[in-house]
Amino acid sequence: MNSPDEQHRSGFACLVGRPNAGKTTLTNALVGEKVGIVSNRPQTTRHAIRGVVHRPGGQLVLVDTPGLHKPKSLLGQRLNDVVRDTLSDVDVVVFCVPADQPVGAGDRFIARQLREVRAPVVVVVTKTDAASKKQVTEQLVAASSLVEAAEVVPVSAVRGDQVELLEDLLVGMLPEGPPLYPEEQTTDEDVERQLAELVREAALEKVRQEVPHSLAVTIEEMIRRPDPKRGDGELVEVHALLHCERASQKPMLLGRGGEIIKAIGSEARVGMETLLGARVHLDLHVTVLGEWQDDPKKLNRLGY
Template sequence: MNPMDRASSPSQAPHRAGFACFVGRPNAGKSTLTNALVGTKVAITSNRPQTTRHTVRGIVHRPDAQLVLVDTPGLHKPRTLLGERLNDVVRTTWAEVDVIGFCLPADQKIGPGDRFIAGELAAIRKTPKVAIVTKTDLVDSRALAAQLLAVQKLGQELGIEWQEIIPVSATGGSQVSLVADLLVGLLPESPPLYPEGELTDEPEQVMVAELIREAALEGVRDELPHSIAVVVEEMLPREDRPADKPLLDIHANLYIERPSQKGIIIGPKGARLKEVGVKSRKHIEALLGTPVYLDLHVKVAKDWQRDPKQLRRLGF
């Protein structure tokens, strides 16, 4: 009996593997859901729009399936060259995945941002779509029922056929495994695409940069987030360390657009930058499983969001 016959015999369900991505306006709960499914912090979460800049894949390993989550930047009406690039990345990703999860928060009425994204989704005919109503822990059952109906109606108006509409609270853990089951059911039959034990195929340097950037965004209440880029210049094991006491030296630059923003990031007597270092180092050590020495510097890259040459240099 050849292996192909065995895989499709009724006693053993075929193994499925493929790609899914979550879409939705900024702060719709996409990254939090990714982290809940993977069980490890991979996509950065921040309550500011436009914080997920790179396609970070989280990988859910199950005996019957492998679900690879592609975390795209939020789609929005572009105001800058960076915005246009991000939107191109999003559309390309949508066309290439096996299933799309459209995240809409339960505690906010469907708005123009949701309609804009749903309209773009409607244009991508082939990819199956699941509507995921997130943050259900923030509303009562009556408000949730109304939101589920509103999502159904949105699909009807735009000609989107939702495979499922599912309520979920990623922070409360409610329905998270059900989301995984639904997404897995829409994947093609395939052997695993990644070795077991991998959580992401994003280069470590990019993930480290994301963690530093997230720490830098916390507590900054003005327009700074859009103007921070982080580049990890080098990650090198410290020489002359015994094998049982390794140390990884990480040198990273935080780029901002204007000299006036430097003081905000550094803080009085460097306190803010120090805090960014302490916070991000904890996450980086957890991610890499090794002690880290983190060396951070703040640099000005004038108007980098509008300059194609600088965008390329900063990895966009």
């Protein structure tokens, strides 16, 4: 319980940065569990993901957004729109700048966007575990010059370095208010979207070349029934479609003798069973949805 003179704080913090700046890894570390998929491929995150941090004196709702970038497709434009819409309605902005890469045009582009935002900005130099002390020091100086910031904090989400300090800082910047989500809730992502993202995450690790940017996943059906192998358990049948843009990409997802699609299914199933707390039968199929990244109707169908 809070003391009478200690008010509860609650609000939203939006994480922004160029693609592959470590936003989702940091979100997962702050929440204390996986709420978004992670990959070393740019533009892994394709919609705003909310992760909820619960504390005795406050509730911090993190909004992990797609990487702001120069769009090359209608999908890219829509991802940027997601970020801009989110920025207009949060209490604090967390600008992620990776320690292991020089500040570049993408970072400066985002900094210009943030000049129009009313919320205070905290600059976080991420991935300090992947950089030398000299690199981190230089990046702190470079990041400080990008935007007028309330604080500049170096963090390693992988090692947990300064994650708690960042959490304290962000909660302290929130307005006073009651909790916004129930105590047991750590994300507002619906289950089917989480399942689809687990399949996409596994696929991103198994395929190369141009396929990752051209890949989308939808859950076509999810059936729950008693598990015949476990008297008090549940079996969940999940039927998913992997959508690629060109016929030449389909064999890359299937692999010789179906070895790639089987590997994707095996990896995704582990995450699904953890998420659902049940045994999962996963059925995957690959389909070609021509040039979906630039087709408004297809983007709507895929949930973008």
